[in-house]
Amino acid sequence: MTGTATPTYIGSRVARKEDPRLITGEGTFTDDVMLQGMAYLTLVRSPHAHARIRRIDTAAAKKEPGVVAVLTGKDLEVTGMLPVFITVPSMNGSKHMPIATDKARYAGDAVAAVVADTRDAAKRAADLIAVDYEPLPVVVDASKALEAGAPILHEELGSNLVFTYPVKGGDIDKAFKDAEIKINQRIVNQRLIPNAMEPRAVTAKFEAGELTLWTTTQIPHFVQLIVALNLGLGQNKVRVIAPEVGGGFGSKLQVYAEELLVGHLAKTLGRPVKWTEERREGYLATIHGRDHVSDVELAAKRDGTILGLRVRTVANVGAYLQAFAPGIPTILHVFIVPGPYRIPAFDYEMRGAYTNTTPVDAYRGAGRPEAALLIERIMDRLADEIGMDPAEVRRKNFIPSDAFPFNTISGITYDSGDYAPALDRALAMADYKGFEKRRAEAKTRGNYRGIGISSYVEICGLAPSKANAALGVGWGGYESARIRVHATGAVQVFTGTSPHGQGHETSWAQIAADALGVSPNDIEVRHGDTFESPGMGVGTFGSRSLAVGGIAVHKAAEKVREKVVQIGAHLLEASPADIVVEGGKVFVKGVPDKAKNFGDISMAAYLANNLPDGMEPGLEATVYYDPPNFTFPFGTHIAEVEVDGETGAVQIVKYSACDDCGRQINPMIVEGQLHGGITQGIGQALYEGAVYDNDGQLLSGSMMEYHVPSAEDVPAFDLDSTVTLTNTNPLGVKGIGEAGTIGSTPAAVNAVIDALSPLGIKHIDMPLTSEKIWRAIRAAGEGRR
């Protein structure tokens, strides 16, 4: 770490600076913003998954007491289209208006808007809007959507094909010709509903030509940019604030219709407007995640050596392309499918399809959990086929530690890695050797016990702007930071990242504290306000905040430190090379008793009457950091489960994980990210799944039908870590926000299949609910006593 001798705060379990306000109810979330004279927006949403809008009768709604405005898509076309930030080759983009004008393309597509003095009045009026729909044939399944004769969602595109994305490397035909073992497996990665605990909300006011918009977002600067462009306002006249944001997981990584609508309405109606999503509305109108069906073929030798991997996947993108949707099943998925393994030949073709369902975009892990499940299921299928220990099949195919930086067959470069130690530690934590005894013991109780391994590598830290551009990402992958030291020595860090639970206020303060030689307590980190931060921030997603935004903070702090050193040397009449900055003091090496306080230096910077010749007054620095590569964290997760022989219910009895995210800034926060990520991954493996009927109605339409894991559904987690630094950035940090989700789903699934393997069961698609397992056990001829 340049300039920072021994880190004092980096690596420490510093208590979170966010917590005092959040445990006392003082935090302000978007729906907590209450403004004088505020009106409420309610949207009328199509009950049909596919229907032409013939006519909308708003007369009765307009007469309802308290109604301020009733608007249809035609009235609101001025708000412009919703943005898509990624363009992959051959992409057929969809026209996506905030309010549908011609037809509704999924159940939940907004068709009209009501603004009223109260929420109740708005809802009453919404019920009085009569929409004359002409129902159209519906397609829900992505493969069927690509068949000839399928109902077409966007007629102007001529088909439902969004893109075909092929990635190839090596000689795949030779691999299969030489194969001693071939495995074929269809793998369904089901659709998920993100369920951030805070529903989405937008509040806005327009005063003196300036729009202030509070919103539940991970990307306030993108919201600012699009709102300004679409509504015809100067970017300097649009202030977007992401206050406390109650979780995102990708579901708030959008510029949503409601943000444009509330902004537009506040501007045109002359009074503040608020929209707050109801949970059941969110199930329809907030993006979903995953939804892949993959046909996987593996070519291998009998000794477990992988020769080649061929995959054909159809990804369901839903009714419209959302902001980052084109990049999730492609850039963030296909390239990382080889995982931690040497795979000599690779042939992947990904196709995206429009269907009459809620749009699909990034959900925690975003493309990488799909990759990890695919390769880790296939590794277990291979182990089963050749009768080899799943741990040894993995070890045999791992990229060796001396092969980094490693160019993968899919065409990317892994920065650093050492996969075997993480596997070994996880195996030891899980008492893998003693497992068969536990399996036998469970059998005496009529239960099936299994153990599942998942070794993953993930791609995160989006990332070099030029690489992004080459991949079709329409915006740079840098991040910004500004550090301002006030005359008194008070330090403020303004970051372009936009945390919503990740604790950046704490971690960024630790990074800046080490560079500036002060305590994190003396540093305030501010985020999520586009009028405070540097000109552009990219935001928080894809486990990028630390490896990009944290480095921007580090570099800005180093710049400030350099000026502190210069001023200190000047005041102490010493060489800058001999200046020490630590403990809130600035002194000449070996002479700490003649120190200047940090605040003396900052005061001197602003008094400006005794600075080195030619030095500008002031003490602040702004950095836009653009990283040279992505980062590639990795690890091994092991789940041990017991399946109830009578009911098929799964209990995770032990969970062990060893993860490597490079240098850890705050291990407490790292563990917290893992706990939450693992739980979400277990949720996908065992409990969660969005279900549509053939008419496009979401059957899992509330928390009653869609099971978000509770405290009783998951175990305590046993975590350990290895530290393999990356050369990609000066702190050697990677990312940890999504690793848990990526690692845990395959571990849990593999454990359940392992438990059922004595019955000859090779694969069951997620979620592995008790009903599904009970049926599988019965189909296998057991359980019918």
Place this chain on the structure above:
Amino acid sequence: MGHTVTLSVNGTSYIRDVEPTLLLVEFLRETLSLTGTHVGCDTSQCGACTVLVDGRATKACTMLAVQADGTQVVTVEGLAKNSELHPIQRAFAKEHGLQCGFCTPGLMLTAVDFLERNPSPTDAEIRHAIEGNLCRCTGYHNIVNAIRSASAEMRQTTGARPKVAAEVNR
């Protein structure tokens, strides 16, 4: 027509005219501006709106304000006394039991009610007690640690601090 309700919230008495359809959580958030209580699902699945009503953890999204007439309500804003944090608040911070903080008020109030009825819970009992409060960030691991840690502190200081949940007779 409005109905008059009289209730105590965090020790302060309020008399207000309310619509009969007004939910307790709306009364707290919008009428009294106590926005620390959150709405996560509208259907009593998630527990973000949990407050104490006469000492019992109650989902304020499924109770009408008129039903709370005559009760004593405690919200997250009332947990600290004279700016001294309640042990559950300290424990949530110490154990990193919160990330985004949205579910946290409801979880803490559920835990307070639970710990005053079961001062020495097992981890399994803690997990059962909070299964009606969903958290999407923490995976519950550190929340369980926080509640266990608070239980130890609350046992040591029993009698020294007034109970929050049991301030009223049941």
